[in-house]
Amino acid sequence: DVKVTQSSRYLVKRTGEKVFLECVQDMDHENMFWYRQDPGLGLRLIYFSYDVKMKEKGDIPEGYSVSREKKERFSLILESASTNQTSMYLCASSFGDISYEQYFGPGTRLTVT
Amino acid sequence: AQSVTQLDSQVPVFEEAPVELRCNYSSSVSVYLFWYVQYPNQGLQLLLKYLSGSTLVESINGFEAEFNKSQTSFHLRKPSVHISDTAEYFCAVSGLNAGNMLTFGGGTRLMVKP
Numbered sequence: 001d002v003k004v005t006q007s008s009r010y011l012v013k014r015t016g017e018k019v020f021l022e023c024v025q026d027m028d029h030e031n032m033f034w035y036r037q038d039p040g041l042g043l044r045l046i047y048f049s050y051d052v053k054m055k056e057k058g059d060i061p062e063g064y065s066v067s068r069e070k071k072e073r074f075s076l077i078l079e080s081a082s083t084n085q086t087s088m089y090l091c092a093s094s095f096g097d098i099s100y101e102q103y104f105g106p107g108t109r110l111t112v113t
Numbered sequence: 114a115q116s117v118t119q120l121d122s123q124v125p126v127f128e129e130a131p132v133e134l135r136c137n138y139s140s141s142v143s144v145y146l147f148w149y150v151q152y153p154n155q156g157l158q159l160l161l162k163y164l165s166g167s168t169l170v171e172s173i174n175g176f177e178a179e180f181n182k183s184q185t186s187f188h189l190r191k192p193s194v195h196i197s198d199t200a201e202y203f204c205a206v207s208g209l210n211a212g213n214m215l216t217f218g219g220g221t222r223l224m225v226k227p
Contacts, residue, residue, distance in 0.1 A: 106155060
């Protein structure tokens, strides 16, 4: 079974803190994605990566950065957390072609106070 | 660019009743279409997908969806729901020139009551 794991299920941080969210997949997938999920808005793509050290902006990259130093690991970084970044963050991975499904992790619920 | 509209944010239904979750999309290019399901406290799982060929696609647990190009819709149906179908359902689209990027709808929460 494909497994995508995320470092934390729940996280509480203070405004202005630097936050790291980690994602690891075990199926040698080329593509990895970070989404945020908000009620009524569905999932919105923050960043994705199609190879090691490669990254592309999604629909809402402002306030976020990413790092992919190894194929299996994709990190999302909030340089200075703000309350409007309180959300559920989902990581996903897939093979190269769009016809392959995206596999999702369980999510990290981040609260910024 | 693509966009997806799920017309109902919540759908309450009694067990063993039929259900339809509506999804409409807009795109200037040909698309691939997907339905994902999110059970409580879990990540999303692929339910079914349309890539090409037959416009009617089915899942292993009795759901089906039909791609209607003229109406730009991809509605999800099940003739008889179970309590275990209670979940949030997301419709997603990818344009053929959009690489691996998916655009998701806002989600529909299906609530099956005994």
